[in-house]
Amino acid sequence: MQSDNKIFDDFAKFVNGAAGTLAGMGREAEAGARARAKEWIGGLDFVSRDEFEAVKAMAAAARDDADALRARLDILEGKAKAAAPKKPKAGA
Structure with a gap:
């Protein structure tokens, strides 16, 4: 054994x-x-993950800036329309 x-x-x-x-x-x-x-x-x-994340963050910041500028432009256009003299209608 x-x-x-x-x-x-x-x-x-x-x-x-x-x-x-x-x-x-x-x-x-x-x-x-x-x-x-x-x-x-x-x-x-x-690209590396870090580079991708950095570009993604920059794009988000640029998008936020564009949205803020668009809102300012809408406000300014509204003020410009309100301040513009009224045109008389052609048939009056």
Whole structure:
């Protein structure tokens, strides 16, 4: 019986070693694939998240400014219409 346990122990050690090796190979392959993908994508003209968020914030600020200017223009146009002299009607 002692020899049976030795065989199972050796087999368990072998399987554990193989599993660890396979897991390490998987992690290495994933890291390599990520590095290659990052290198490939880095060559393209993509923007980073920070750059995108900065432009998005600037666009929102510009939109707010445009809305404020539009409101001021509406007020000024209303004042201009109110101050304009009334034209007499053509048939009167």
